[in-house]
Amino acid sequence: MKKLRKYAVIARVSLKNAVAYKASLFSRFVFYTVFIYVFVMLWRAIYKEGSVNGYSYAQLIWYLIFTEYIGFCCGTGIFSTMNEDVKSGAIAYLIGRPAHYVFYQFANSLGLLLLNLCACGLLAAVLGLVFAGPLPGFHISVLPPLLLSVALAVVINFFFLMLIGLSSFVMEDNGALFFIYQKLTFMLGMFLPVEFLPSWLQPVAKSLPFSYVYWAPSRLFVDYSPALFRALIPRQALWAAVSVVLVLLCYRGSVRRLQLNGG
Amino acid sequence: MKAIETKDLGKTYRARVKAEGLAASFRALVRPQWISVDAVRGISLNVEQGEMLAFIGPNGAGKSTFIKMLCGILYPTAGELSVLGLSPARERRKLAMRIGTVFGQKSQLWLHLPAVDSFTLLAAIYEIDNAECRRRVAELTELFGLGEFLHTPVRKLSLGQRIRCEVAASLLHEPELLFLDEPTIGLDVVVKQAIRELIARRNREHGTTVFLTSHDPADIEQLCRRAVVIDHGGIVLDASVERLKSDYLGKKLIDVRFGTPQRIPALPGVTVSSESGGQKATLTVDTAVRPIGDVMERLSMTGNVLDITINNPPMEDIIAAIFQKEAVR
Amino acid sequence: MKKHLKIAACLFRLNLASALEYRSSFLTQAFGMALSNSSFIFFWWIAFQQLGGYIAGYSFQDVLFIWATTSSAFGLANVLFANAANVTKLIVSGELDAYLLQPCNVLVNVLCARTSLSAYGDLAYGFILMGLAYHDTAAAWLWFFVGVLLGSLLFSAVTLTAHTLSFYWGDASMIGQLTTEFVINFSIYPDKIYGPAVRALMYSLLPIGLAIHVPLRLFRAFSPLTALAALGASLLYCVLAGVFFSRGLRRYESGNIMATRL
Numbered sequence: 001m002k003k004l005r006k007y008a009v010i011a012r013v014s015l016k017n018a019v020a021y022k023a024s025l026f027s028r029f030v031f032y033t034v035f036i037y038v039f040v041m042l043w044r045a046i047y048k049e050g051s052v053n054g055y056s057y058a059q060l061i062w063y064l065i066f067t068e069y070i071g072f073c074c075g076t077g078i079f080s081t082m083n084e085d086v087k088s089g090a091i092a093y094l095i096g097r098p099a100h101y102v103f104y105q106f107a108n109s110l111g112l113l114l115l116n117l118c119a120c121g122l123l124a125a126v127l128g129l130v131f132a133g134p135l136p137g138f139h140i141s142v143l144p145p146l147l148l149s150v151a152l153a154v155v156i157n158f159f160f161l162m163l164i165g166l167s168s169f170v171m172e173d174n175g176a177l178f179f180i181y182q183k184l185t186f187m188l189g190m191f192l193p194v195e196f197l198p199s200w201l202q203p204v205a206k207s208l209p210f211s212y213v214y215w216a217p218s219r220l221f222v223d224y225s226p227a228l229f230r231a232l233i234p235r236q237a238l239w240a241a242v243s244v245v246l247v248l249l250c251y252r253g254s255v256r257r258l259q260l261n262g263g
Numbered sequence: 264m265k266a267i268e269t270k271d272l273g274k275t276y277r278a279r280v281k282a283e284g285l286a287a288s289f290r291a292l293v294r295p296q297w298i299s300v301d302a303v304r305g306i307s308l309n310v311e312q313g314e315m316l317a318f319i320g321p322n323g324a325g326k327s328t329f330i331k332m333l334c335g336i337l338y339p340t341a342g343e344l345s346v347l348g349l350s351p352a353r354e355r356r357k358l359a360m361r362i363g364t365v366f367g368q369k370s371q372l373w374l375h376l377p378a379v380d381s382f383t384l385l386a387a388i389y390e391i392d393n394a395e396c397r398r399r400v401a402e403l404t405e406l407f408g409l410g411e412f413l414h415t416p417v418r419k420l421s422l423g424q425r426i427r428c429e430v431a432a433s434l435l436h437e438p439e440l441l442f443l444d445e446p447t448i449g450l451d452v453v454v455k456q457a458i459r460e461l462i463a464r465r466n467r468e469h470g471t472t473v474f475l476t477s478h479d480p481a482d483i484e485q486l487c488r489r490a491v492v493i494d495h496g497g498i499v500l501d502a503s504v505e506r507l508k509s510d511y512l513g514k515k516l517i518d519v520r521f522g523t524p525q526r527i528p529a530l531p532g533v534t535v536s537s538e539s540g541g542q543k544a545t546l547t548v549d550t551a552v553r554p555i556g557d558v559m560e561r562l563s564m565t566g567n568v569l570d571i572t573i574n575n576p577p578m579e580d581i582i583a584a585i586f587q588k589e590a591v592r
Numbered sequence: 593m594k595k596h597l598k599i600a601a602c603l604f605r606l607n608l609a610s611a612l613e614y615r616s617s618f619l620t621q622a623f624g625m626a627l628s629n630s631s632f633i634f635f636w637w638i639a640f641q642q643l644g645g646y647i648a649g650y651s652f653q654d655v656l657f658i659w660a661t662t663s664s665a666f667g668l669a670n671v672l673f674a675n676a677a678n679v680t681k682l683i684v685s686g687e688l689d690a691y692l693l694q695p696c697n698v699l700v701n702v703l704c705a706r707t708s709l710s711a712y713g714d715l716a717y718g719f720i721l722m723g724l725a726y727h728d729t730a731a732a733w734l735w736f737f738v739g740v741l742l743g744s745l746l747f748s749a750v751t752l753t754a755h756t757l758s759f760y761w762g763d764a765s766m767i768g769q770l771t772t773e774f775v776i777n778f779s780i781y782p783d784k785i786y787g788p789a790v791r792a793l794m795y796s797l798l799p800i801g802l803a804i805h806v807p808l809r810l811f812r813a814f815s816p817l818t819a820l821a822a823l824g825a826s827l828l829y830c831v832l833a834g835v836f837f838s839r840g841l842r843r844y845e846s847g848n849i850m851a852t853r854l
Contacts, residue, residue: 038777175621358695
């Protein structure tokens, strides 16, 4: 219990810190609005040519607003933080602290994440209402299961990025891995719903972790049904667990290497 | 023609004031509020060609604003100035051909490349043709002893090696006037001495005018014959370094450590403060009254000295002393 | 003029040499950019697979053309003039001093002082895309080259203009970033998806449309008048951007401006 409290305090401090950077939050707002505007314009043009795979125009706009929303919230820079910690050797000091490095980082990012979730959430809702009108079939009771899905998505994304960050122990330059991960999540969910992919690619996407960051929660949001919830949440939970376990294993291995070979 | 000539030179900044808070930010956007800050107020200064001048003042005194006006970076808001017969801000490029600058930690070298590559770029910028450039680089390499690290990326050099390259780079176009802003900061004693000798030699052999700011009294003592002290944007003192030395730089600090506690007898011209029950002491010696050798002799006669160092008082103390005395006049 | 070309060439050489000091990082960044661009092409491929034909008047081939031109133009701009995006920082922190101390044109010296590693990937990507989509169409290549040259100038000029505002308003870095984001988004989608106000913007104040969409139209149907007008307007814009910068430079306070965030 005491242990958990420690991380709660870390998260609270980081939240305060994030609130203090009002200017950066403001610029995030502006950029988010610009991105949404461009996407709305694009899809408006696309929908003029015909309808697309089972998504109504309003559903699709809300879908994109939601994926971009998750994307903006997740932008905590954990990958570069870890990279720097490893390359500068600061990690050697951080692992000596009485908080587990991995959970310390997660708690430390949680503040910004929560702030983004609340602040950008409001903006996203406003933009959605302006550009697409109310989402058909949406009910407030959907929020709790949706939040669960978003939380799992955030965990999957955070820990996979951390895993890539840890790779800098063994790779001189792991930027390529980061790029590949990022673009895969973009292509398999952020820019497009998985349902839009060619039929041969859909099962592949669904059996990989990447779509469970953006596609799963957004799909759940625009077309909620208990059946869909039961289908998606276990997969998300599975990938979340896999990512956490992988990070902990790799972290332990890296620390052992560090202790053996020095920084 | 004088190297530098200014008359009632002044610079007033308009600074935007902004209250805290988002609402205030928006108000400031619509109707900004300005305040005036006088950084330099009416400085009149003449510097002869070939002179080595020390320009001293506490941080925020207006030193860098004044220098930036001399270099043509800033437009003055009042008064007249001429540097090497040119109007700096209006004839910036012409002037830049003839002056050299070493500004403290701001490097003109490319960090990831060997210094020789930066020299090539500077040659293009200062319109030095290839043959001439090779000749000058060879000369500076010889003079500054750059040979062993001329082809090593600058980031791998020690600070001393880097400053040597830095000064060499500022001399590549053979400037008539050299601005040095804290050229020896952060260097160890031996390297400091080497840099000073190089500057002095340049002045001797090429007649280069040197305009130096430094917080190290030794730089000023060893290089310059004249010192100008400024504060609050105006000149407080313009005097020979000789006078500065006798009036303000004449004091030396002796730190001494004894094996057993000692009582140091009172001497005219020496003030003593003891610590650790007499095992450590700091002596402030006025060398005009009592030669330093005399004091050293007496100390060594106690026969118990473990360690002894002689220092200059810090620049801040000297400036404070000048202000005290000049304010009374 | 000749002197400044020499300086620019020398800066380019030193930048490249600096970049090659970190070869693996250089390759990763270039590769990363190419990959990032591919994800957009993937998007368009899916979109045209679903709908076929035209989206906002552009075929898949057209989209490939604007993508190739944008990518290479943006890449070339940042291979040569990456420092344009850095101008606010130079102004606010007083780093412009170093350029003012040298006896050459400040704008040339500033713009050429830095390169971007990832930009090499962008530059190459446009050529790869053209090779795949238009390998046997000489006219397309001609307009591609025109677009890349004009586009790189306009990208830099627009970025420079936005950051030059820092001379007048204090820290304009956000306006600068936003402008860059705007012009990229104007370039990589069919221009007709935007409303008339935004489209007016992309042919006037932020005239990147002249270098991307106009060459595409000229390739589809040549019109000498349009070509000349676009060329003239682009060059005029660049000259004005330079003049605006020089005017602003007179207000430079060497880091003594109290920075206000905008």
